[in-house]
Amino acid sequence: MYDDIAFNKENPRPRVIINNSHGDNVYKGVPKDNTGENVTVNNFFDVILGNKDALTGGSGKVVHSGPNEHIFIYYSNHGRLGVLGL
DSSP: OOOOSTTOTTOSSTTOOOSSTTOOOSSTTOOOSSOGGGOOHHHHHHHHHTOGGGOOSSOOOOOOOOTTOOOOOOOOOOOOTTSOOO
16 A cells, blocks of 8 residues: 555544544554555566565565465556556
8 A cells, every 4th residue: 555645744643544534543553565666567477477586675574375265456546647557
C-alpha cells in the first residue's frame, strides 16, 4: 500500500482513516510492510519472488512459496504519476 491517505495534507484527521462518516479508525494498528517510497516495482517483484536480500526498506517480509503454489495478486492503479504502475 502506498499509504498516502493517513498523512495527506487534505486529511482533516491526520493518522486516521475511516470508511464512513461515523466509522472507526481503520488505520491504527494495521501492520504495513512496505509503504511510501518503499513501494517500488523492484520491491514488489522481490516480495512475490521471495528475494529478501534484494529488498530496500520495508519490513523485509517476502512470500515463501514453492513451484506448486499459486499467488493471486489483485492490482488496481489509478494512474497517478510516481505511483507504482507495472
